[in-house]
Amino acid sequence: MSDDLTELIKKIEWDEQRLVFREFDETDAWELGSLLVRLARERTLPVAIDIRRGEQQLFHAALPGATADNDAWIQRKVRVVHRFGASSYLVGRRLAAKGQSLGAELGVDPALFAAHGGAFPVRVTGAGVVAVVTVSGLPQAEDHALVVEALEQRITAAG
Template identity: 35%
Template sequence: MDKPLPPASRDPVVLTAQESSPSVIFPSFTATTAWALGLSLRERILALPSSQRRPALISISLGGAHPAPHVVFQCATEPGTVADNEEWVRRKRATVLRWGVSSWLMRRKVLAGLVAGVGGTGDDEGRERREREMEKEVEGAFVRKFALGASGGWGAPADEYAIHGGGFPVRVTGVDGVVGVIVVSGLRQEDDHQVVVETVREFLGES
């Protein structure tokens, strides 16, 4: 039976609270954990209705090494993924490792800064309209904010990072920082994010 995903939050404050919630903090995380979680993610994606389901690549890595992470689980959910999915996985993972937050939260934080900068009415409708207008500016704002120059320049190349939903940090109780990264690439970016959040919560709730 189709099991649709609820919409991902777009509020940076809510997203920040979600990522620090005990519901997404692992008691431990090993290659065995990654295998079981990866299979749960694949099963969840395959249960999506046709309006949300697309071929996707799931990748789970350990450690903070970049650009050579220790990938302990990776699979395509079904035929139809392409080599570009691998590039999106790499770039989303790099964003999580550098800034320690999900790639979706990073996008929403940059977008919130743009919207605040243009001012205007404070009602929900006005804010949503400004967000739609600013979406085309968010990538450039991200590059400028973190001084991500072109290859050979100061800082890291802009194409090393992606602020599209789907990269999510693995945190473990009692351990500082990010110990791994879960990435989904292939769905709509907000669904890439939400399927990870929902699956991690259910996985930990059953553990």
């Protein structure tokens, strides 16, 4: 495993440990999703944005340039977070570090799961993962970075 990949994995793990809400409800989902839309619009990013709690979609937006394919990627990335309890980017990077890929050897169908960056677990102190926020439409590291940027802003604003 390269030092760069090791450092990236440590950074993603750190982000997941520190980006935790005190509470997260429908209003928080709306505010987080709206922030992501604003950031994406300011940068003219062709993304779809999704926040869901279990099977309930709390927020969804498709900006100019996003396609139905982005929605399919969102579903596949969200399944990874639900299955492994970590961001889709972290799961993918951990697998890459081992020279593995997501597939039957891990008990999943790659047509239904995608260990590509962009889906991030929404954690609440004392409750664990309560939702998933996802961006799709950019290279995976950029999808992931946009979600992390928005989470940092929302969690800081919430105090």
